[in-house]
Amino acid sequence: MNKIIIILTLSLLTSSNLLAENFNKFNQWLLKNGYSQYLKEGGAKFDICASYKKNSDAWLNKECGNYPKGKMTMMNNLNIKIGNKALSATNIAYHSNPNRDTLIYYLWKYSYRDRGTHLKEFKPSNNSYDFKFNLIEDKFLKKQMKTKGILSYLYYQDGEVLIDEFSPKERLGEFLNNETKFYSMSMGKSVTSYILGHAICEGYIDGVDARVNDWPVIKDSLYHNQKLINFLNMNTGDQKYIDEFEDGTSKLGAYEDRDIETTMRSHFRNKNTKKSKDRYNYNGFVTQLILNYIKFKTSEDYDKFYSKVFNDKIKIKNSIRYGFTSFQEENGNGHPNIMAARFDYLRIAKAIMDDYQNDTCVGKYLKEIHKRRIPKGGVNEPAFNSTKSYGGQFHMDFPGLKDKIIFGMGGYGGNAILIDVENSRILVINSLHYNNTNYKYNHKKLILDPIEKGKQIN
DSSP states (O other), X not given: OHHHHXXXXXXXXXXXXXXXXXXXXXXXXXXXXXXXXXXXXXXXXXXXXXXXXXXXXXXXXXXXXXXXXOOEEEOBOOOOOOSSSSBOSSOBOTTOOOOHHHHHHHHIIIIISOXXXXXXXXXXXXXXXOXXXXXXXXXXXXXXXXXSSEEEEEEEETTEEEEEEEOOTTTTGGGOOTTOEEEXXXXXXXXXXXXXXXXXXXXXXXXXXXBOOSOGGGTTSTTTTOBHHHHHTTOSSOTTTOOHHHHSOOTTOSGGGSXXXXXXXXXXXXXXXXXXXXXXXXXXXXXXXXXXXXXXXXXXXXXXXXXXXXXXXXXXXXXXEEEEOSSOGGGTOOOOOEEEEHHHHHHHHHHHHHHHHHTOHHHHHHHHHHHTOEEXXXXXXXXXXXXXXXXXXXXXXXTTXXXXXXXXXXXXXXXXXXXXXXXXXXXXXXXXXXXXXXXXXXXXXXXXXXXXHOXXXX
């Protein structure tokens, strides 16, 4: 019992210290970027060292001993509410209804916080794709953006951007511009699939029916020798070991923060794990396996290959941060997180549409994964992301869009990209928060209707 209390106490102290450190960085960001109106008047400050036990490792690491009167940092005047299950130091829980001040903090945390070496940066070249604009007004969208968590909304049709909206300035728009990078884990799943298509077309991987039996990292696990299409469709039979829909967690623990080798050693290798019946089982670990298999197969060509996709094909304008890189390469250190600017998300979507329409090698890959899609089996998903089928790391067969071939990308917080590959319509929503109450935006009017009916140009 005492041991449990000690562990819980240490956990709370660690969380508290991390939060204090984040607030310090957040306040510095406010000051540096001209948002001084959100800082305490008169230069009010607090002692950051007071949150650490004297002479502890954390206290010493912060060099608190060099500050006899305390290591002072500024305070903000925002009413940020963090510290419960709804609003943790990590993320915004689905069911929560945070105030605007709290959203400002999480916008910084998701988009502007320094992630160090955790995401690899791919820089643009000088051949970025420039969009044409023929803007129209959507009054309903503007009304929704005044109260919801939507940060950016882009609608593209027949070669032109017709709608280009930011969150209103008084909401969150004052912190946004065209270079702001929006973070998503699940949107990165679809990007990983698109990159895999290029790896197949470049000859690094045989095809979607290739068996993953040449990668030592997953040997002696249920994933060994399965076809790549099983990974793409998330029906590898791993539901006994990971079920993120049941309670939002998995028996694998925080696999996002580990390399594949560590997860395999702890949960799969020599554990007599067996493949269960094929069924859709959405989880991030399978995509992590796909990404690291691409890295394994491209080997020393990895950076050159990715840069070729992002620059020569997608033609990004801003740098893209993609892939977890804090572990040793050979142990499988990649995780498909992505940070991209709003128009670069649109460039990714347009590249997918162009490949499909032009029937390129990658276009044939996209048609194949659409053909091989599988039913979701009634899985309960948020309305913006609720589809009947899943294929190749894309959401497919949206309700109300019968007989349309839509490649859908969805992410936590209400992030959504829909690509109508036959009618040249693309919708990109970057959103900070979404739920079933105050932050539920009208997915029918904002997502389904534009793709179904298109937009009329005045």
